[in-house]
Each structure stands twice: as structure tokens, then as C-alpha cells.
Amino acid sequence: MESFIHVIILSMLVTTAIAIVKVKDLFAVTMLAGIYGLLSASFFVLMDAHDVAFTEAAVGAGISTLLILTTLSMTGRFEKAADTPGSNYKPALALALVTLTGALLIYGTQDMPVFGAADAPVQTHVVPRYLNDSAAEIDIPNVVASVLASYRGYDTFGEVVVIFTAGIGVLALIMSTASKAPVALRASMEEHVVLRIVSKMLIPLILIFGLYVQFHGEYGPGGGFQAGVIFASAFFLYAMLFGLTAARKVVNNTWVQALAALGVLLYGSVGLLAMINGGNFLDYNFLAQDDVHGQHMGILFVELGVGITVASVMIIIFFTFSTRRQRDGDPD
Amino acid sequence: MSMLTTYLSWASLVLGGFLCVSGSVGLLRFPDFFTRMHAASVTDTLATGMILVGLMFQAPTWIVFGKLFMILVFVLLTGPTAGHALAKAALHSGLKPLLPGKSGKIETDANPSTGGV
Amino acid sequence: MEFLGLFNYWVVIVLMMIGFYIVICSNNLIKKLIGLTIFQTSVFIMYISMGKIDGGTAPILAEGVTLYSNPLTHVLILTAIVVGIATTALGLAIVVRIKESYGTVEEDDIHAKDKQA
Known part of the structure; x- marks a missing residue:
């Protein structure tokens, strides 16, 4: 039964992808991309990857759709017909290339272990140690969180820095420096009374849920990455319904930028603190008297740093895009 | 007692599943945007709600029950709101629902494909 | 599950190639970015399939469970998804700048304008 659902979801993914190739209306393409993200999230649930599904549902179906839509409103909704004279549109050539590459890759899969095999190299190398010893060494139930924040804390630090850098990059590229006096912008959703009231009810719940995901990440699916994205989405909702000017009052530009840096700083300081106490960088055993307690502290603060950075960078990205869009003309 | 909850649970689950299917059929076959959106909102709200109620009957602990209940509240809040916002946006941008004309027949001059998003 | 064999990986390759096709064959920069996202997600699906x-069950330690799926692949993909959206946003920012200075996001037109200059 499970493999039946499995095959259906995979077929739906392929169908959606083919539809994305065919459709010329970029608005519809964006919606299809959101569906694609949601489908892959359901697939991840089926594969026992609840943490990943969580993230993909928030990012793939939510934030990425929103960002692409904001960009579309600046660049135009329709793709130009491809076969205008003088274009170097060669679908046959591209198709041949793609088919050839795909065939080679499929040939390559012949050497891979079959799906679900317990003796595949992926399952036998370092993972048994994580699964067997983390209960004694770290003592939190969610192995994903302990691997993320403790065993591979170094990697995660790198990822957080990448996210931070991307945020800076977006700011550098499209931040509107000219502080044009805001022309008494009417929030585009002002007449949607029902929408505004329901959102007012929901926004606090979303924020609390974000905090729950942040601090319950050691015991169930969750953690800084998911929590940051969920937390940021509450601010997106507010900005979309009440207008950017109102949202700017809640979320001060300078503060969010400082917070984004603060998250990375918090992560790094935990590592440095371990060094000061005589351990290696990010070796949480040295943070407190006994090892397990130190690990708990380390993971808590590191996840907090991740959450702060992810939430702030997402808010920065969305607000920068929307401000740019307002500056470019239509306030809707 | 446990027999009763099992039956109730399965009744809700089957009803939810049926509503999902009928909602999807409606989404594909209804003539204009507003009726199609109605079908979609039924799937959104009632079908999901019934499935959640069915699962709540089977919840092993109260905490699972509570979580499912909160999801139900969330779905009941967001589903109709999303439907309302969509319909309102469609009306504002000039899409008129298909209504029976004077002869009692549905006027077919409106192009049904314009409503699709 | 045994009969699935390598089916997952083949679907991943098909998805990856669809994404690749969009990237090389589409003229519109935003569509190219969406193609890149499809490519990216197919890699995520491959990693997660390998870990199953x-x-x-899900790698959350519980009593009475002995067999867990691979937590390492989950960690890698979890971070990759959030990094992916951050880099996509960067790409979109570049597209916005291109639109502002060239007035178009179609690759052909951009090339044509470059030649004129």
C-alpha cells in the first residue's frame, strides 16, 4: 500500500514538472512550482524525513512561490513565444542532449543499491554511530537535531553563513537607497475585512507555533531552520495585508539586519566559548560541567542562532523585494 | 465503546474521502470560476475536517487529540477565508458568475475558460 | 517495497532532466530559475530516497523501535532547502536588476541589446 502511494506521488511530480515545461503563463508556472514543492514535501513524509518535509512545505510551497510572484509583478507575466525569428531556440537539440545525459545517468544507477536496502553503504558508514551513541552522548530524542547541531555543527555553521551572505547579496543588489517619500500607500488588501480579521487572529498563533517548532526541535521534528521560516511567514502575512509602511513600523530595517548578523554571531560565539573552556571549536562538551548538559546548552543556543538568522534573512529578502516593487510603480 | 468509536472514525474518514473525490470532480467539471471555487473550498474545509475528525476518534492520547483539534481549528479558519478572498478578488477584477438568464437557462456567452487559474 | 528497486532513482533522473531542459531551452530568466529549482528538488528526492x-521509522529515538531511517541525509537536505531558497532569492534579485537595466528578462533580447551596444 505504501509503495502504491509512493509511485502515485512520484508520477504526480513528473506530471507537474512536464506541465511546467509546457505552460507559458509564468503565473501558472509559479503555482505549479508551488504544487511541486508540496508534492515533494508529501514524498518526504513517506520517506520518514519529517524534518525535511516540514522545511520543504514551508519553503517550497510558501516562501519561494511568494518571492517568484513578487518578482513576476516586476518583470511581466508572460513568457515570450520562443520561436520568433532570429532566436536560437533549438528544442530538438536540447531534447537530444537531455535524453543522452539522462540515459547515461540511468546507466549509472545500475550500480546503486536497491531502494530501501539496509546494507547500502549510506546506511553502514557513520550513521550507526549517530543512532546508537547519541542517546548516551547527547540525550535528545531527535537524532536529526543532534546531528545537525552537534555532530555536524561545523557544516551547519557554514550553511548559516551562506544564508546570511545571500541576504547581504540581495540587499546589495536591490536595496532601495533613495528614500522617496512614501506616497500615502493604501494597503492593497484594505477592503478585505474578513481576510484582515482572520489574519489578525492567526498571526499570533503562527508566531507561537514558530517558537514551539524552535524549542521543541530536540524532541520532535523542528529546529532553527523550520522555525525561522515559519516565524518570518507571519511577518510576510502582516506586510501583505496591512501594507509595507505598516509592516516597516513593526520590523525596523536596521534591527532586522543587526539580528541577522547576531544569529551568526551567536552560533560562532558558542564555538568560541567551547574553545575558551579548553575544547575544540563547537565542542559542546566543554560548555558545562558534565558532557550531556553542555551538549544540551550548545544545541539550544546554536539552534537559536540559526532560527534568528534564517527568520531575519527571510524577512530582509521579502521586504527588499516588496519595497523595490513599490518603488517601481504600482502600489498593489 | 471502542467498537463505536471505530465505526464513527471510519464513517468520517470514508465521508471525507468521498468529499475529496467529489470536490475534485467538481473542480474539473463545473462551468465557471465561482462554482469551481465552491468545489475546491468543500474539499478544503469539509473533506479535510471530516478526515481530521475521523483521526481524532482514533487518537491514542489526549495530546494527539489536542494537536489534531488545533489543526482542525486552523483549517476551519483558513479554508473559508481563502475561498472568500479568492471570490472577492475575482469579483473585483471583473469576473461575473454565470447566472440563469431570463429564459431560465444559463447564459453561455461568457467564456468558461477565463476563470481558470 | 522490493519491487521498487531502482524506480525512485529513475524518476529522480527524469525530474532532473526536465529541470535541465527548462534551464537550457527556456528563454525567460524566471522560468530558468524555476527549472533550476526543479533540478534542485530532484537532488533532494534522491538523497532522501537513499536514506530510507x-x-x-523517522529518526526520533523512541522506546521499542530499533530500525531508523538515515538521519544524516535528512540533515544535509534540511539545510540545503533553506540555503536553496536563499540562493534562489539572490538569483531573483539579479533578474530584477536585469529587468531594470535591459527592460526585458528574455535571454534573446538581452543578447540583442548587448550586440547593439
């Missing part, structure tokens, strides 16, 4: 063990 038959009969395993």
Missing part, C-alpha cells in the same frame, strides 16, 4: 530503510 525498509520498515524503518
